[in-house]
Amino acid sequence: MLQKETHIVNENVTPKRLQEYGVGVFQRISTKSALKKAIKKKLILVDGVIAATATMIIGGETIVYKHPAENEYNTRLILKLDVIYEDEYLAVINKPAGILVSGNGFKTVANALVQNLHKSSATDAVSPQPVHRLDYATTGLLLVGKTSSVITSLNQLFENKNIEKEYFAVTIGGMDTVGTINSDIDGKPSKSSFEVLKSIVSERFAYLNLVKLSPHTGRRHQLRKHLLSIENPILGDATYFLTELQLKGKGLYLHARSLRFQHPITNEEMYIESKLPKKFTKLFSDH
Incomplete structure (x- = not known):
């Protein structure tokens, strides 16, 4: 039995191909690869017509995603947010x-x-x-x-970069009080700014800093990569760290503090x- 989910495209959307627009529109399609699979299986229709990856979305369309009903999990997810x-x-x-x-x-x-x-x-x-x-x-x-x-x-x-996000992190090592990092990430221009709010002396790490961070672009792992690039990685980062300065077992000290x-x-x-x-x-x- 197929279940049907419907999404109505905003009239003022910037025209783009379905393979760009459709990621994240439906809960079960959160990546481009998942979207391509659904399109290949002819599970997505745009205004009643079976869609292709190149189908253009220009505004006002009705996108329907038909998918097999999932079997109920034996154990229901219980997660208090x-x-x-x-x-x-x-x-x-x-x-x-x-x-x-x-x-x-x-x-x-x-x-x-x-x-x-x-x-x-x-x-x-x-x-x-x-x-x-x-x-x-x-x-x-x-x-x-x-x-x-x-x-x-x-x-x-x-x-359109009209949502401001601010993060707080704990970083390792001596830092300038304020600064901007402009190094490319995965070959794409990237920009982050930082402000050190407080620093303490650390026997193991020399200094630990409470840092306010503002990403001006949205690259994957941007803040973590940028801070490593200036040799001030985030405390607890298991992927982007300096040799012998990795803190294990305490988790990553990176927190999305505010949204505007x-x-x-x-x-x-x-x-x-x-x-x-x-x-x-x-x-x-x-x-």
């Missing part, structure tokens, strides 16, 4: 460390959203979906859409902030 903000159209949750935002696994934030959020009463309500990613080990604010039109609008805000954006429905200026994890404040509380 910290909901920071919620209304009829969107929500912001505080992502815990050590869990994927989405993907094919059972234990993901995406799979836990339905049990933690109220169902929207809007006419285009859908299963709530994260509209951006945080790394597996990163904690902090994750923006979620609850209606088809709002998910599209939030994706456009990210695409214009609400797609109310046009209200939204500013949402979360508390720093205890492992951050514990390091700097006595200094």
